[in-house]
Structure formats: structure tokens, C-alpha cells
Amino acid sequence: MSIYMQQLTNGWQVCATWENECLLAQPLVRGGENLRSITPWIPARVPGTVQDDALAAGLLPDPFRERNSLACEWTAHRDWVYRRHFPIGSLPQGHSFRLCFRGIDDACVVYWDGRPLMRHEGPNEAFCTYIPNPGDTAREHWLHILVHSAPKEVGQLGRTTETHTRKMRFPYKWDFSTCLIPLGIWRPVTLEASRDGWFIDRPVVRTQYDWVSRSGHVGLETRLQLHPETDPPSSPIQPALTIEAPDQKERTEQKQHALSPGRFTFEHSLSRPELWFPHSIGASPLYRLELCCPAEEGNPLAGPWTPWHFQAELGFHNTTLEPNPGASDDALPYTVVVHQRPLPVCGANWVPADQFPGRVTPRRLDALLSMAQQAGINMVRVWGGGGMEQDAFYRTCSRLGILVWHDFFLSSSGIDNEPPRSKATLAALASEAEAVVREVSQHPCLALWCGGNELMDCGTFTPCTTQASPAIQLLEKVVSNLDPNRPFLPTTSSGPNFGLSLEALDGHQRLDDAHGPWTFQGPKDHFQLYNRSTALLHSEFGVEGPPELETLLEITTEANLWPPDATNPIWDFHAAWWNNRDRVEAVFGETASLSDYLVRAWHLQFAGLRYAAEANRRRRPHCSGSIIWQLNEPWPNACCTNLVDYYLRPKPGLYALKQAFAPVVASARLSAWYGTKPGQLPEISLYHDRFPDSPIPNHRLIATLFDLYGECLLSTELDLESHPTQQPIPFQCAATLPSSVCILRLQLPACGFVNDYLIGTAGPPPLSPLAGFDQADVHQEPQASGRFLLTNRSAIAAVGLHLSLPSRTPASPWPLLSDNHFCLLPGESRMISAAVTTEDNLHIQGLNLLPSNHE
Incomplete structure (x- = not known):
């Protein structure tokens, strides 16, 4: 005997109906001719979402442009019916049949030949149903799937105690997304046939x-x-x-x-x-x-x-969590150990790759995760406000060697953050958790499980412990029963106090696993905060920044992009939580044009995130790593903390991590972005670090301070064999410097590592003097095999260079370049490479480039 299968990917249609209309029309006649729909039957993609189908059919405006998503919200508040026709003879005689659904979002009813077969609820749980034996197969058959309207659920602002469904929370509106709640058959559907009636479960x-x-x-x-x-x-x-x-x-x-x-x-x-x-x-x-x-x-x-x-x-993979060196005796373990080898965590938080997860393709996942790998990211955290990912996500992580920290799908809500306690909700949570663990645990990339995002005790607003929450106890038990060899954390941050802030540090709060902040903290406080951090693991923090102009033009016209702040309704709709014009001007002074805002805000994200990640690394191994908020976005934001934008274009933050997560690094600890008096540098200490298995012979560090005309103001060369890693090396300048901006360059010649810092010597705003200097002229000479030679042909340094290589193909990812966001001294050249073959030139922008370089 044998069993056969076919993927039901083609031949689907879908229509919207009023709520419960499908129930009133039972039994459905043939293709649902007795169903009163409010849209015509339109082609449907399976896997997919109804919103994507409606958009393709011209029933919706582009929900990612301007404020159009407001005109699309109705789609979540209607029932939708899928149908698929099986013509005469399409079902082989003498066989029994079973339908298998990997995931439908959310509550649904399956109909065969107009009559209901079964009901199901829960987007992350696979289910199967048997088709009544057809007997005489010389007839046509119809399959209908009723997908009910989205249930009322809590978005980012509300009460976690009141969550009651297993729907993803972020589409109900989060700081990085709009309110667009997906519905549909979002994972594959399979029809199985067996002559003898046997079927094998997945x-x-x-x-x-x-x-x-x-x-x-x-x-x-x-x-x-x-x-x-x-x-x-x-x-x-x-x-x-x-x-x-x-x-x-x-x-x-x-x-x-x-x-x-x-x-x-x-x-x-x-x-x-x-x-x-x-x-x-x-x-x-x-x-x-x-x-x-x-x-x-x-x-x-x-x-x-x-x-x-x-x-x-x-894959044969074993991950454990071990205590951090120097941690309190009662601290949870946060040092990731793989096959008995400690792993410095260089991570990023992962959110769903699209507002409509059913339309995420393996190609999109590969582009996002490949960029992460190229930037040195070795772990992604599947965030608890999203949902289970497609198989292709876990397969791609396994192939690229990226570990997955996997939250269960509980998250904070602002007003209260305590997990729900009702018996019905806990029963649904247990069922979903068992399904997710059974499915995900087979993938070698999976490193650990976590109860959810930012879950807290209602009374104290401190992170939940397993003992205090029935929901977390339940989840820990599921992991213990079904995947006992993987670690489990109760929540993240797991405390004992929630977040990193100057107030928390001044109050001597203990920070083991900490979250925040998510924005640049100012030209002095940002440096002070990360210098003083005591976190054993920094599992969520970030710095905001805008995407490329090309991405902003996908959102609206260029005329509508100014001003980039809350007074602009379109900008604010796509960046309400992350508007940062005031923070940019606190560093650069007044910003009067969109081009100036963009290059300055790009540098702010790069410099701010690089410093934060470097500061955590300087405390290794007491601090076991950084997990940046966030790698990606499901909807195009005009300004956000993501490292790759919705259209697969890398942002400055990704290059910041590429620098900070390099195997061998040199970094500078600054007391602020400027000196305490005009003409003075801030306090500076130099550090170097190399990850395990990254030996570098002839390990030398060259630290040089330049003015903007390339003149050396101070230089030192150090043999690092006599300077242990993680130990500060003072870098001081006794002379009074011009009230301007200097370039501190750190070089490790043995491995080609270069790290440039812009430092103000005129007081705040620290980089405002750049506006008073001549502009630089950078020339490029394309070489073979995606290489470009850049040369500064002017008498002044080109600072804060922002390079990009736009793709000629729409919707294709932009490549990650070998280097970005650096300075070129007068007469200096640097070779830039990209893993593409192209006849196009680099797009070169910067903080002080001639206008021709902005075109």
C-alpha cells in the first residue's frame, strides 16, 4: 500500500462576506452561489493573506503608502471565504482522503461539498480533517474555508492580563507597524490520498x-x-x-x-x-x-x-546557558555555550518580515538573514509579539549558522504586563505551545525558549519569575516535557529589574538581563549610560534612524517628506514613536533640508548603535552579549530602530554592528561626544578585543587624532600583547585643540580593521562646526567584480561617508558593502567591495560632501 499527496497551491479564489453570512447560507451550494458576498470572487494565493489578494485585485490602495492603511482596516472586520473546485475525475477512485492545513489565521470552518467538516482556532497549530469517502467519484467537489473576522485583541497599549487569543499582537498596532490585522491561509495546504485508508501524521x-x-x-x-x-x-x-x-x-x-x-x-x-x-x-x-x-x-x-x-x-547541536563570570549567586545564567564552547552573543531581535506574514517568501527571508550573517550576527530572537515563523525561516537560520532564541507569544502591553491567568486562555496557550515546540524544536538553529516579551508582575512592574506566573509555569513544563535539552528563560528582560537607564544606575538597581533604551540618549548621556551599564545580557536596545531616500519615496512624494517631524502628518504616521529631529539637532545643530537631515540622522544611528554595542563588548565576559532591537520591519517606517528596511535596504545600524561584532576590534570609550571645555577632548580610553578562535599575529593598535585637514594632532602605537583585552588604555592630549571636530582613528594593521570616531572640541552641539567647513570631493573608480576605489581629491577630510549600491531590479535587496560610514582623509583612498557584479556606481553621500555627490 502507499499514500499520495498533492500541494493545493493553485486554483483558489476568495471573497469577503458579512459576519456569519456563511453560516446562514449553509449548506453552501456548489461554489457558494447562495453566499451573499460584499466583494467579487478574486484569485487567491495559498499560502497568503486575504489582504494581499484584495490588493492584487485592485480592491485596496497600497496600504504601505502614506496613510492608506486606514482605508484597509475594514478587511480584518469581515468574514472571508476561500473556495477551490475539484472537477470530475480529479479525485482517484477507490481512495480515502485527508486534508492537512499547516496554519490558518485565525478561527475557521472547513466545508466539503457545502457541509462543515470541522472548526479550528489558532494560527500556529496544524490540523487535519478527513473527507467523507466520495464513493462515486465521477462528480465534482468543492472545498470552502470560512475564515472568521479577526477577534478583538490587545495591541501595544492595553493589558496583557486581558489577552485571550493566540493571534499575533503586533498587527493590532505597535510602534514599528500600523494597524492591519492579517487573515487567511498563511501556511501550505495538502490533500492526501490512501487506497487502504492509512495516513501518517507529520x-x-x-x-x-x-x-x-x-x-x-x-x-x-x-x-x-x-x-x-x-x-x-x-x-x-x-x-x-x-x-x-x-x-x-x-x-x-x-x-x-x-x-x-x-x-x-x-x-x-x-x-x-x-x-x-x-x-x-x-x-x-x-x-x-x-x-x-x-x-x-x-x-x-x-x-x-x-x-x-x-x-x-x-544538525547535531547542543546549547546550554552557564553563569556569567562575576554574577550574583542567584542570577540566572546568560552565557551561551555551544558544544562546551562559550559564544559571545552578537544578536538582533527578529519581528515578522511582513505585516501580512502569508506573503513572506523564502527569498525575502534569505536576503534578511544573509545580511545579518554578513554583519556578524550569530543569534536572532523571535520576539513574543509576533508568531511562529515559516519553515523557511528556521531552515535558513540553520543553513547560515544563526542561532534562534525563541519567545513564546506573550508580550507586554504598557498598562499591565502580567501574563493572563484565565483557565480558557491558559488551555489555549498550552495547546499552542505544544504545537510550536513540536514543530520548531527539530531545527538545529534553535538555541533556547523564553516565556515571552517583557512580562512583569502587576504590583511591582518587575520581570515575572516562573514561580509567580501560572502561564510561565505552564510554558516551562511544556518545554521540559517536549524539548528537555534546551534552556528556558521565564521572560526577557528577566531582571531582577527591567531596564537600563541612568535613573536605574543611580538607584543601584541590579540589571542582569536588561532592555532599553531604544533611542539615542543625547551627546553626553548616551555615552555615560552605556559606560556605566552593569547588565549581564543586554537583550533589547537600539538607536533609531531613517531609511534610504528611495525607501521614503515608496512611502510618499519627496515634497511630503519635509519637515521630518511630528508636524508632518505623513511622516508622523510612519514614525510617530521614533521622530528624532530634535535628537539629530542636539548633535549637529539646526537642520534646514531633507538631505542634511538624512545624512546626519544616518550618522547618528551608526555612531550611537556602534558605541552601545562596543560598550557591552568591552565588559565581556561579565556581559555575555548584545541583542539589538531590531533587525527588520514588517511595514515601511520613515524612522525606526530597524537595521534593514522593509524594501531590503541595509541601514547604518547594520554597518554599526558589522564594525562592533567583528572578530577582532579596537574601540574607544568616551565620556561624552565633546570635551568639558572648548579646545578639549572628552576623556578617552582605548580597548581591544578578539573573540575566541580569532588569533591575530603581530597584534598592534595605532591610534591617531586628526583635524579635518588631515593633520596629525596626536598618535600612539601599542603592542597589544602587553595590554590584556578589556583593559583600558588612556589616550590623552594635553594641548589645547581648535574648537572644531576631530577624527580619532583606531587601526589594527594585521587584520585591516579601521574605526573612525568624530569628536567635538567646541562643546555642544558637538558636530555643529562641520557646517562651517568647505565640502569634500570624493571620486570613485569602478573596478572589476563589484569593487570601487574611492579617493578624496580635496584638502579637507570627507567625514561620515554613507555609501549605497541601489539595485536596478525593483524589490531586490541592496547588497551589504565591505565598509561604510567612515572618513577619508585628504588624498586618501579606500577600496569598497560588494558581492555583486554591476556596472552601476556607488551612491556616495556624507556629512560634508559636495552637492554632486548627493545626486
Whole structure:
């Protein structure tokens, strides 16, 4: 006997109806001719979302442009009905059938030939339903899916105690998104056929590595189900199991005979398997597992039908959390250890990649995660206000060697942040958690589980502990039962106090796992705050900044982009939480044009985020790492904390991390962005650090202070073998300097590392003197293979260079360049490379470039 399957990706239509209209029309006649719809039947993409289908059909304005999302909000408050036609003869005779849904958002009813088969609620839980045996198959059939209107739920501002559904929270409005609540069949749908009535549930796969025996164990568990209208057959089912080693070095095949209904398992051991590591400390080899039912001999199904099969990519990976050196005895452990090797966490928070997750493609995920990997990011945190990601997300992380910290889907709400306690909500939470753990835990990229985002005690507003919350106790139990070898944290931040601030530090609050701040804190306080931080793990913080002009023009016209502040209704609609013109002017002085605002705000995000990440790294290993808020965005913001914009264009913050997360770095600790008196530098100390397995021979640090004309004001060269990492090296200038802006350049010649800091010597605003200098002229000479030679042909330094390489293809990601946001001294050249072959020139902008370089 055999089982067959086909993916139901084509032939779908969808329409909107009034609430409960579909229930009134039961039974549905043929294709729903008796259903009173409020939109015509339109083509539907599965997987997808109804809003994306309505947009493609011209029923909605572009919800990402200007304030158009307000005109699209009605879509969440209507029922939607999908339909798919099965013509005469499309279902093979003599077979039983089962429909399998990987995920529908949210509450739904499945109809076959007009009559309901089952109801389901919960977007992250897969489910299956049996089709009544058709008997005479010489007739047509109709499949309908009613997707109910979105339930009322809490957005960013409200009470977490009142959350009661498993819907993603962010589409109800969050600081980085608008209010657009997705609905639809967002994950694949499969139709299965079996001649003898047997069906195999989607397996759960586990791997484990034993350090004593140096062996790897693979376990696969599933259930054999019988169609309720079929008698048990006498013939056995014989699925074949294949495990293929990386690079097809080895194949292992097994067969399981005479399986009986109910639970069954496959077990296999491998001697000395290749181990999976995050990319920053090793290779990430993947084994390929396949379980399949061979085709029947003599009468196999053809056409869209293929033999039933299940595939998974496996890796032998073990992550633990160990205590941080110097931490309090009762502190939770935050040092990530992979295969007994400590890993400095260079992380970023991940939010859903689109406001409508059903339309996220593997290509989009690959572009975002590849940019993260190139920037040195070795961990992403799946944030608790979103939802479970598509398979392609976890597969891509596993392939690229990026660890995943996975929140369960609970989040703060501002007014109260305590997890819900009602029995019904806890029961739904448990069901969802079990489904998510079973599905996600097979991926080698998964490092740890967390109860949710910023969950707190109602009375004290301090982070929740497991003991204080029934919801967190429940989640910990689910992990303990289903994925016992992975760590669990109760929430993040996990305290014992919530956030990093000067007030918290002045009050001597203990900060173990801390969140915040999310904006630039000012030309003095920003430096003081991160210098004084005591966090063992800084799992959420950021600095805001605008995207490229090309992205802003996707939002509105250039005329509507000024002024970039809350007085501009379109700008404010796309940046209300992150408007930063005042913070930009606190550093640069008054800003009178959009081009000046952009280059200044870009530099602010780069310099502010680089400093924060460097400051955390200077406290390694007491501080085990940084997880930046946030890598991506689901909706185009005019200003936000993300590192890559909605249109896949890297922002300055990503280059800041590329600098701060490099294997070997030199950094400067500053007391402020300016000196205490005109003509003076702030207090400066130099640091160097190298991650494990990053030895550099002839390790020298050259620190040079230049004026804007390239004259050396102070220089020192240090043999770092005599200076331990994480130890400060004073850098002082006794002479009075011009009241201007200086460039502090740190170089590690052995590895080509260069780090430029702009420092004010005229007082606040520290970089305002730049406006009084001549402008620089930077010339580029394109080389072969995506390389560009930049030369400063002027007598003044070109500072804060912002480079980009726009893609000619719409919706294609812009490449991450080898270097960005640096200075070129007079007459200096630098080679820039990109992993593309192009005839285009770089787009060069900067804080003091001639206007021709802005065009």
C-alpha cells in the first residue's frame, strides 16, 4: 500500500462576506452561489493573506503608502471565504482522503461539498480533517474555508492580563507597524490520498549528541491514523527512512514493517557525526532526513500526485546557558555555550518580515538573514509579539549558522504586563505551545525558549519569575516535557529589574538581563549610560534612524517628506514613536533640508548603535552579549530602530554592528561626544578585543587624532600583547585643540580593521562646526567584480561617508558593502567591495560632501 499527496497551491479564489453570512447560507451550494458576498470572487494565493489578494485585485490602495492603511482596516472586520473546485475525475477512485492545513489565521470552518467538516482556532497549530469517502467519484467537489473576522485583541497599549487569543499582537498596532490585522491561509495546504485508508501524521524529529560516546542519535516520532470510514487493511505500510550526511558523504536507509495504528518511532545512531556550530565559531553542517512511502507497483497515481514524503534538515547541536563570570549567586545564567564552547552573543531581535506574514517568501527571508550573517550576527530572537515563523525561516537560520532564541507569544502591553491567568486562555496557550515546540524544536538553529516579551508582575512592574506566573509555569513544563535539552528563560528582560537607564544606575538597581533604551540618549548621556551599564545580557536596545531616500519615496512624494517631524502628518504616521529631529539637532545643530537631515540622522544611528554595542563588548565576559532591537520591519517606517528596511535596504545600524561584532576590534570609550571645555577632548580610553578562535599575529593598535585637514594632532602605537583585552588604555592630549571636530582613528594593521570616531572640541552641539567647513570631493573608480576605489581629491577630510549600491531590479535587496560610514582623509583612498557584479556606481553621500555627490 502507499499514500499520495498533492500541494493545493493553485486554483483558489476568495471573497469577503458579512459576519456569519456563511453560516446562514449553509449548506453552501456548489461554489457558494447562495453566499451573499460584499466583494467579487478574486484569485487567491495559498499560502497568503486575504489582504494581499484584495490588493492584487485592485480592491485596496497600497496600504504601505502614506496613510492608506486606514482605508484597509475594514478587511480584518469581515468574514472571508476561500473556495477551490475539484472537477470530475480529479479525485482517484477507490481512495480515502485527508486534508492537512499547516496554519490558518485565525478561527475557521472547513466545508466539503457545502457541509462543515470541522472548526479550528489558532494560527500556529496544524490540523487535519478527513473527507467523507466520495464513493462515486465521477462528480465534482468543492472545498470552502470560512475564515472568521479577526477577534478583538490587545495591541501595544492595553493589558496583557486581558489577552485571550493566540493571534499575533503586533498587527493590532505597535510602534514599528500600523494597524492591519492579517487573515487567511498563511501556511501550505495538502490533500492526501490512501487506497487502504492509512495516513501518517507529520513527524517530529529530534537529534542528540553524546559527548562520552561521541555519537549522534536521531529519533523520529509520528502516528499512523486510519480513515474513520475505512476498515483496517491487512497489508502493512512500509515507509522508507533515509539519512544523508552533509555533502552526500553517506546514506543510511531503514525500513519499518507492519506498522500498527497509533504512535510509532524510528531510531538511528551515527558514530562521530559532524557537529553544528553557529557561523562565528565553526561550520554548520546539515544532515538530510527523508521519510517516504514508495509508489505502488502497477497502478501509481500520476499528475499532481506524488508519493507521501516528509523531509527535514538536521544538525547535531547542543546549547546550554552557564553563569556569567562575576554574577550574583542567584542570577540566572546568560552565557551561551555551544558544544562546551562559550559564544559571545552578537544578536538582533527578529519581528515578522511582513505585516501580512502569508506573503513572506523564502527569498525575502534569505536576503534578511544573509545580511545579518554578513554583519556578524550569530543569534536572532523571535520576539513574543509576533508568531511562529515559516519553515523557511528556521531552515535558513540553520543553513547560515544563526542561532534562534525563541519567545513564546506573550508580550507586554504598557498598562499591565502580567501574563493572563484565565483557565480558557491558559488551555489555549498550552495547546499552542505544544504545537510550536513540536514543530520548531527539530531545527538545529534553535538555541533556547523564553516565556515571552517583557512580562512583569502587576504590583511591582518587575520581570515575572516562573514561580509567580501560572502561564510561565505552564510554558516551562511544556518545554521540559517536549524539548528537555534546551534552556528556558521565564521572560526577557528577566531582571531582577527591567531596564537600563541612568535613573536605574543611580538607584543601584541590579540589571542582569536588561532592555532599553531604544533611542539615542543625547551627546553626553548616551555615552555615560552605556559606560556605566552593569547588565549581564543586554537583550533589547537600539538607536533609531531613517531609511534610504528611495525607501521614503515608496512611502510618499519627496515634497511630503519635509519637515521630518511630528508636524508632518505623513511622516508622523510612519514614525510617530521614533521622530528624532530634535535628537539629530542636539548633535549637529539646526537642520534646514531633507538631505542634511538624512545624512546626519544616518550618522547618528551608526555612531550611537556602534558605541552601545562596543560598550557591552568591552565588559565581556561579565556581559555575555548584545541583542539589538531590531533587525527588520514588517511595514515601511520613515524612522525606526530597524537595521534593514522593509524594501531590503541595509541601514547604518547594520554597518554599526558589522564594525562592533567583528572578530577582532579596537574601540574607544568616551565620556561624552565633546570635551568639558572648548579646545578639549572628552576623556578617552582605548580597548581591544578578539573573540575566541580569532588569533591575530603581530597584534598592534595605532591610534591617531586628526583635524579635518588631515593633520596629525596626536598618535600612539601599542603592542597589544602587553595590554590584556578589556583593559583600558588612556589616550590623552594635553594641548589645547581648535574648537572644531576631530577624527580619532583606531587601526589594527594585521587584520585591516579601521574605526573612525568624530569628536567635538567646541562643546555642544558637538558636530555643529562641520557646517562651517568647505565640502569634500570624493571620486570613485569602478573596478572589476563589484569593487570601487574611492579617493578624496580635496584638502579637507570627507567625514561620515554613507555609501549605497541601489539595485536596478525593483524589490531586490541592496547588497551589504565591505565598509561604510567612515572618513577619508585628504588624498586618501579606500577600496569598497560588494558581492555583486554591476556596472552601476556607488551612491556616495556624507556629512560634508559636495552637492554632486548627493545626486
